[in-house]
Amino acid sequence: MIPKQYIHQIIKEKNGLLSKLLDPKENNINLHGVLKSIGRLPNDFDGQCFVSLIEHPNDKIRLLAVKNIGILNTDRYLGVVTHVAQNEKNTMIRREAISSIGRMRSEKAIPFLLKKLEDSDPKIVLQVVRALLVFKNHKNVREQLKNLAHHPNEMIQSVIEREFSKSETVTQRIKKHSESPHFMKNVVVHGDVRKTMNHVPDESIHLTFTSPPYYNARDYSIYQSYKDYLKFFKRGF
Ligand SMILES: C[S@@+](CC[C@H](N)C(=O)[O-])C[C@H]1O[C@@H](n2cnc3c(N)ncnc32)[C@H](O)[C@@H]1O
Numbered sequence: 001m002i003p004k005q006y007i008h009q010i011i012k013e014k015n016g017l018l019s020k021l022l023d024p025k026e027n028n029i030n031l032h033g034v035l036k037s038i039g040r041l042p043n044d045f046d047g048q049c050f051v052s053l054i055e056h057p058n059d060k061i062r063l064l065a066v067k068n069i070g071i072l073n074t075d076r077y078l079g080v081v082t083h084v085a086q087n088e089k090n091t092m093i094r095r096e097a098i099s100s101i102g103r104m105r106s107e108k109a110i111p112f113l114l115k116k117l118e119d120s121d122p123k124i125v126l127q128v129v130r131a132l133l134v135f136k137n138h139k140n141v142r143e144q145l146k147n148l149a150h151h152p153n154e155m156i157q158s159v160i161e162r163e164f165s166k167s168e169t170v171t172q173r174i175k176k177h178s179e180s181p182h183f184m185k186n187v188v189v190h191g192d193v194r195k196t197m198n199h200v201p202d203e204s205i206h207l208t209f210t211s212p213p214y215y216n217a218r219d220y221s222i223y224q225s226y227k228d229y230l231k232f233f234k235r236g237f
Contacts, residue, residue: 002030004037011041019049024056031056035064040071047072051080063093070100075108082112095123102131110135114144122153129159136163178203193236212236 002021010017021034031053041047050072053065066084069077078101085097098116101109109131116128129148135141148160181201189196213221215229223229 002034002037004039007034007037008039011038011045022049022053024052032058032060032064035061035068038068038071041068041073043073045072047074047077051077054080054084059090059093062088062090063096066093066096066100070096070103075104075106078104078106078109082109085112085116091121091123094121095127098124098127098131102127102134105134107135110138110141114141117144117148122151122156125151125153126156126159129156133163178206180204180206194232197236208237 007018010021018034018038022031024031035053047069050065050068053061054069056062056065062084066081069081081097081100081104085094085101088094088097098113101113113128113132117125117132119125119128125148129145132141132145136145145160146164148156149164151157151160181204184200184204212233215226216222221232223232
């Protein structure tokens, strides 16, 4: 196990030693641990040591290699990461590649990102949207982002709505998040759920966390039949 402090030290001093630790030919059994411990990198850090890991057989290593390329303060490896975003089989790594491209904040990536807006994975599209929002003042970027107000994915719709609705009209309205009435906030209610729920207005619950009664396994509530038990739930919810 190589201590984190040591990794941070060799990053600061010189990256020759780190490159050696990350060299796949060196057969370092703790490659994953080293990659995970890297953290912030100096501005002039040469990330070539990560590039040699993007074809590594281990998914976790490839993921961290792509992530670290995104932390570098340069778009020198833009071609490498776009290649990963296009050709990598693992979905998580493809998403990480897009996120790394976003962190580069490079105008050179705009054509690729615009094409990627058509990806079939909504999480990829969401990462692409985040990356492109940096350039929302470019007319063509702005237009294409605004078109996503009609995207089938709700998260994407809502990001576009938030970004553009204040200044411009987005045709598709997104339903407003429901509000809870004041009397329901920060209270503990001790009662029979079948009665107390009558006081809770419709469309006012965002999340339910429950430990409901078991079916006749304890004596706190006995149900005549399983059907009755399900009826109880239906009423409560
Ligand atoms: C599985 S236990 C949950 C226990 C709870 N998580 C705790 O740590 O005390 C189900 C609980 O639901 C309560 N319960 C049963 N019928 C109820 C009803 N109609 N309204 C409200 N609570 C009910 C039972 O008394 C029991 O405490």
